[in-house]
Amino acid sequence: MKRFLKAILPIVLSVSASSVAITVHADEIVVYSARNEQLIKPLFDAYTAETGVKIQFITDKEGPLMARLKAEGKNTPADILLTVDAGNLWQAVNEKLLQPIRSPSLSENVPENLRDPDYNWYGLSVRARTMVYNTAKVKPSDLSSYEALAEPQWKNRLCLRTSKKVYNQSLVAMMIAEHGEAKTEKIVKGWVANLATDPLADDTKAIEAVANGICDVTIVNTYYFGRVMKKDPQLPVAIFWPNQNIANQEAGVHVNVSGAGVTRYAKNPEAAKKFIIWLSSEKAQNLYADENMEFPVNPKVKPVAAVAAWGSFKPNLINVATAGELQAKAVMLMDRVGYK
Amino acid sequence: MRDILSRGVASRLTPHASPSTVKIVARFSLSFPWLIAAPIALLTLIPLLVVLSSFLNPQAEIWAHLTNYVLPDLLRNTFWMLIGVATGVTVLGVSLAWLTAICEFPGSRFFRWALLLPMALPAYVMAFTWLGLFDITGIVPMWLRSEFDLILPLQMRSRGGVILVMVLVFYPYVYLTARSAFQGQGGRLIEAAQSLGISPARAFWRIALPLARPAIIAGLLLALMETLADFGTVSLFNYDTFTTAIYKSWFSLFSLPAASQLAGLLIIVVLIAVLLEAQMRANRQFAESVRSPVKATRLVLRGSVALAASCWCGFIFLLAFVVPMVPITIWAVQSAVQDLDVRYWTFAGHSLLLATLGSLLIIVLAVLLAYAQRMQNTFAMRIVSRIATLGYALPGTVLAVGVFIPVAFLDNVWININQWLWQRETEQIFQGSLLVMLLGYCARFLAVSYAPIETGLQRISRSMDEAAQSLGVAGLQRLRRIHVPMLRTSMLTAAALCFVDIMKELPITLMTRPFGWDTLAVRVFEMTSEGEWQRAALPALLIVLVGLLPVIFLNHRDSVRGMR
Numbered sequence: 001m002k003r004f005l006k007a008i009l010p011i012v013l014s015v016s017a018s019s020v021a022i023t024v025h026a027d028e029i030v031v032y033s034a035r036n037e038q039l040i041k042p043l044f045d046a047y048t049a050e051t052g053v054k055i056q057f058i059t060d061k062e063g064p065l066m067a068r069l070k071a072e073g074k075n076t077p078a079d080i081l082l083t084v085d086a087g088n089l090w091q092a093v094n095e096k097l098l099q100p101i102r103s104p105s106l107s108e109n110v111p112e113n114l115r116d117p118d119y120n121w122y123g124l125s126v127r128a129r130t131m132v133y134n135t136a137k138v139k140p141s142d143l144s145s146y147e148a149l150a151e152p153q154w155k156n157r158l159c160l161r162t163s164k165k166v167y168n169q170s171l172v173a174m175m176i177a178e179h180g181e182a183k184t185e186k187i188v189k190g191w192v193a194n195l196a197t198d199p200l201a202d203d204t205k206a207i208e209a210v211a212n213g214i215c216d217v218t219i220v221n222t223y224y225f226g227r228v229m230k231k232d233p234q235l236p237v238a239i240f241w242p243n244q245n246i247a248n249q250e251a252g253v254h255v256n257v258s259g260a261g262v263t264r265y266a267k268n269p270e271a272a273k274k275f276i277i278w279l280s281s282e283k284a285q286n287l288y289a290d291e292n293m294e295f296p297v298n299p300k301v302k303p304v305a306a307v308a309a310w311g312s313f314k315p316n317l318i319n320v321a322t323a324g325e326l327q328a329k330a331v332m333l334m335d336r337v338g339y340k
Numbered sequence: 341m342r343d344i345l346s347r348g349v350a351s352r353l354t355p356h357a358s359p360s361t362v363k364i365v366a367r368f369s370l371s372f373p374w375l376i377a378a379p380i381a382l383l384t385l386i387p388l389l390v391v392l393s394s395f396l397n398p399q400a401e402i403w404a405h406l407t408n409y410v411l412p413d414l415l416r417n418t419f420w421m422l423i424g425v426a427t428g429v430t431v432l433g434v435s436l437a438w439l440t441a442i443c444e445f446p447g448s449r450f451f452r453w454a455l456l457l458p459m460a461l462p463a464y465v466m467a468f469t470w471l472g473l474f475d476i477t478g479i480v481p482m483w484l485r486s487e488f489d490l491i492l493p494l495q496m497r498s499r500g501g502v503i504l505v506m507v508l509v510f511y512p513y514v515y516l517t518a519r520s521a522f523q524g525q526g527g528r529l530i531e532a533a534q535s536l537g538i539s540p541a542r543a544f545w546r547i548a549l550p551l552a553r554p555a556i557i558a559g560l561l562l563a564l565m566e567t568l569a570d571f572g573t574v575s576l577f578n579y580d581t582f583t584t585a586i587y588k589s590w591f592s593l594f595s596l597p598a599a600s601q602l603a604g605l606l607i608i609v610v611l612i613a614v615l616l617e618a619q620m621r622a623n624r625q626f627a628e629s630v631r632s633p634v635k636a637t638r639l640v641l642r643g644s645v646a647l648a649a650s651c652w653c654g655f656i657f658l659l660a661f662v663v664p665m666v667p668i669t670i671w672a673v674q675s676a677v678q679d680l681d682v683r684y685w686t687f688a689g690h691s692l693l694l695a696t697l698g699s700l701l702i703i704v705l706a707v708l709l710a711y712a713q714r715m716q717n718t719f720a721m722r723i724v725s726r727i728a729t730l731g732y733a734l735p736g737t738v739l740a741v742g743v744f745i746p747v748a749f750l751d752n753v754w755i756n757i758n759q760w761l762w763q764r765e766t767e768q769i770f771q772g773s774l775l776v777m778l779l780g781y782c783a784r785f786l787a788v789s790y791a792p793i794e795t796g797l798q799r800i801s802r803s804m805d806e807a808a809q810s811l812g813v814a815g816l817q818r819l820r821r822i823h824v825p826m827l828r829t830s831m832l833t834a835a836a837l838c839f840v841d842i843m844k845e846l847p848i849t850l851m852t853r854p855f856g857w858d859t860l861a862v863r864v865f866e867m868t869s870e871g872e873w874q875r876a877a878l879p880a881l882l883i884v885l886v887g888l889l890p891v892i893f894l895n896h897r898d899s900v901r902g903m904r
Contacts, residue, residue, distance in 0.1 A: 036867070214476055
């Protein structure tokens, strides 16, 4: 034991004292990312290959990343915050962690409803939250809108993912923006009454439940559907685009974004801005969206064939930042009606 | 014989605090124990204070909402979960520990180490595989439905399911601590009892179990603290517990202060519980007479009893290890084609480095802290040593922020001083250094090694201390020459627990690692954050394989000792 300690203690001390730390060079960009490594690393590599600009990054969940930015304050090494879900981006603005950037190409590449009205962040890929139904038990003509799933004909036929997932919180927040709180509460209450089984832990489980006849219809992000179908194309499930023929011009399929903004105290804001512009450009958009079967945010870029095969849809046009603004309200509403 | 025996048992059973000794020791080195304990406790206290400082920032609206709609259900859920897990881990841990430490039956040598293996699995990975197999859309119910038109009456996604999974991952804490206590008692205790005509069963209930109680409770507390802090497992089951409220406040209601306040309450409750436990045995001693290095004799089971023992151990091993490992291995092999590359050497290397350094550091601190408390066994000292171990009950991400904020603060001070004095632009020196990571692990996992070490230290009779003292061996020298050699088993147990816990650790690693410095656990996170659970099987499998190292080491040591 003693010999072991004698051998290892010097190593312990020297390694722990040596700061493997942060050495960021002037021409580097540092990214804090809540989007996972295998989705962003290929982009970083491509950008470095094209421009020679090196990119350092660290991944974590959104909450800790924002707490980290806040604690580091003016001395943060981060230039860019890259994250999933408009609610989180809104919160980053709310906490004053980002700074506005403007450029004609960004305005052109990113549709107005998918970026911050004050230019603090820009959506980079679109995630559509739509319906998936069991083709043996449901005719597409039975389906119409998210709201209609609250009607009694869906009793014991609906599956939902847990309300703790931000995707559902954003969906309900956008419904509050469209219908007001009282009507939304009634709708969500209707959903809960129609549940065939307790809310599920993730979208994949919800699709599996539909495929196996536990329930007939559910609400999920399309890329989960893509993933499930890639593994087992024979499953009796299909996508339905809800809220397409509604009088309200702004109504449509609920969309959300993954996006990025330049941090308030970025050391290298110009380089960071250039990188975000590049991410929204035609060159990078497919690389950004395709790996996870998401939709490119840039209207000039077509989605990958497997995604395009699901057909086109009219998205909801209310600015996605609203999802963040109303998120707390939405969560409280879902708690009130017992949506677990 | 009878005389020797009664003396032996008496010395084990009589709770004799010898106040005079305590006083002498205390007077001898009044400030010394504090000098050791205070800095160690600060490691945990600082992050805790960061968490508690949130109370300066009242969140009335969120609290009103939580108390009306969220907390009543959550508290009920949490209560039943704790009761269930406590019962389960105690029954499993104690029964398996007794069988493998004292008895000899077919397979007992194998089970002795194999029953530790489930510990290497992150709890949420275990949960995912169990759900994948037995949830309504899982493989088993679907197969039963299609082949036999059979629908299982029991739902996996339920309170019972959560408890089952937690018991299966957390029983090793009790198993390990109880086993080292039973091993310390040795088979001689049972032999002695038998010679008095007391059956092994009675000896277990009347002698072995009461003597092992502190160790069992220490392991149980660890399991319960981990249960309270768990978020991954309960969220897979969509089973709302107190942790759910913490993360809901932070991530969904965007209020880190409210989340910290909830975590602060949790900590206060846990502190009271551990203090009560410490108080309960503060004035009792469970010391054994000096151990002789005689090979422990074992109770040889025969016939149906032996068969039952084998079946019970085999059944638990099957549920806790084989069942989850089969799908993990299959998925890992499937995704290896796509994902396995040379980088995995680096990930595994980083995990191994962190776990080795971290557990060594934690062991040293835990021994010092326990020794400080032994030298000065006062209430104040008990509070300090308990505070030092509270990090384990905090949800990891909350603790990680508590660790990070002071570090960032120090860095900011450093940078500002540089700018002010020398107009020099500098970078962070603490953040992203291994030292900070390791100190973060200490704050989180000190409890894990403190528990076995403290109970191990308690088993060493105070007369040893007095004897050493009278020979002029005191202070740290006494610790090194007397206690540490006797604590070897406890220290190794503690190191093994810490090692696998650090291998699995996520929030502190994510928050404090240097750029591009990924570990196996971080790989699991990268895959699961977008719900790609099956791709996470590869790094998870590697965590288990690397986590096997200390188990094999422990086992090797055990068997070498057994042969001597």
